[in-house]
Amino acid sequence: MPETLITSRKNQRLCHLKKLGASADYRRERGEYLCDGLKLLEEAVKWGADIREVLTCEPLPLELPSSVRVYRASRELIAFASPLKTAQTVLFSVEMPAREERVGFAGAVILENLQDPGNVGTILRTANAFGIPAVILTGDCADLYNPKTVRASMGAVFRQRAVTMTLDELAALSKTTPLYGAALHRDSQDLRTLPLDSAAVAVGNEGTGLSEALLALCAGTVLIPMTAQCESLNAAVAASVIMWEMGKRTLARKS
Numbered sequence: 001m002p003e004t005l006i007t008s009r010k011n012q013r014l015c016h017l018k019k020l021g022a023s024a025d026y027r028r029e030r031g032e033y034l035c036d037g038l039k040l041l042e043e044a045v046k047w048g049a050d051i052r053e054v055l056t057c058e059p060l061p062l063e064l065p066s067s068v069r070v071y072r073a074s075r076e077l078i079a080f081a082s083p084l085k086t087a088q089t090v091l092f093s094v095e096m097p098a099r100e101e102r103v104g105f106a107g108a109v110i111l112e113n114l115q116d117p118g119n120v121g122t123i124l125r126t127a128n129a130f131g132i133p134a135v136i137l138t139g140d141c142a143d144l145y146n147p148k149t150v151r152a153s154m155g156a157v158f159r160q161r162a163v164t165m166t167l168d169e170l171a172a173l174s175k176t177t178p179l180y181g182a183a184l185h186r187d188s189q190d191l192r193t194l195p196l197d198s199a200a201v202a203v204g205n206e207g208t209g210l211s212e213a214l215l216a217l218c219a220g221t222v223l224i225p226m227t228a229q230c231e232s233l234n235a236a237v238a239a240s241v242i243m244w245e246m247g248k249r250t251l252a253r254k255s
Helices: 012-022 024-030 038-046 075-081 117-129 147-153 167-174 235-254
Strands: 032-036 051-056 069-072 090-095 109-112 135-138 162-164 179-182 200-203 220-223
Touching: 012 024, 012 032, 012 051, 012 075, 012 090, 024 032, 032 038, 032 147, 038 051, 038 090, 051 075, 075 090, 109 117, 109 235, 117 135, 117 147, 117 235, 135 167, 167 179, 200 235
Parallel strands: 051 069, 109 135, 109 200, 135 162, 179 200, 179 220
Antiparallel strands: 032 090, 051 090
16 A cells, blocks of 8 residues: 655644554544554564554555555654654554453453553563463553553563453452462462462552452462562562463473
8 A cells, every 4th residue: 555645743644643642542432552663563563463554754674464554754743643752763553452251360460550551561571471361450550552551562462462350350250260469468378389370360559569359359369489678579570470480380381
């Protein structure tokens, strides 16, 4: 499909991409999200993401599906549309996948109230690396399709199963699959002693931890053994350690 030149900040397509980057409500309304950078575009093509349109200031060194609309604009206009401080040479939009109604709970990691999109994106990337079947977001988490989340995922957003669920939905799943919460309680168990590949584990906000409502759904709590000098870990780091423990049996079988 031939490229269409965009020369004005008032251009409808440019304004659309800018709104996708700025507003979670608009993303949900339109059912698509914004990505930036050639590397992410290559990942989107590789993993079969449903790319809708591409805005670039340079010739693209890869072949896109024939259905993708391609626009050309200056680097300045791309920077205007990008929500990120350091804009790349390419912006593109991707259709959100349909919500999966049935998500496997065994082996899943649950994120509650993780508000930093960089942490959420990093966890998506790590979950995909360790073979975690699902990442479940609940409460006041960063938007799964925030541009900063997408960038931090390094392409994992296109291939890692991730969904948002309510506490009621989690409660229903916890009736058939054990759920553990990562928390520093007196009776918390060393996560290395439990068969976590057949359970789900919830990780909370760094400042407040897991809510009482979510902890009430848990069969127990787990902790990461650490030296006495350290009180806690960054949420993404803690989740990564937990996911390694959850996924190591699966990884060992595949190696």
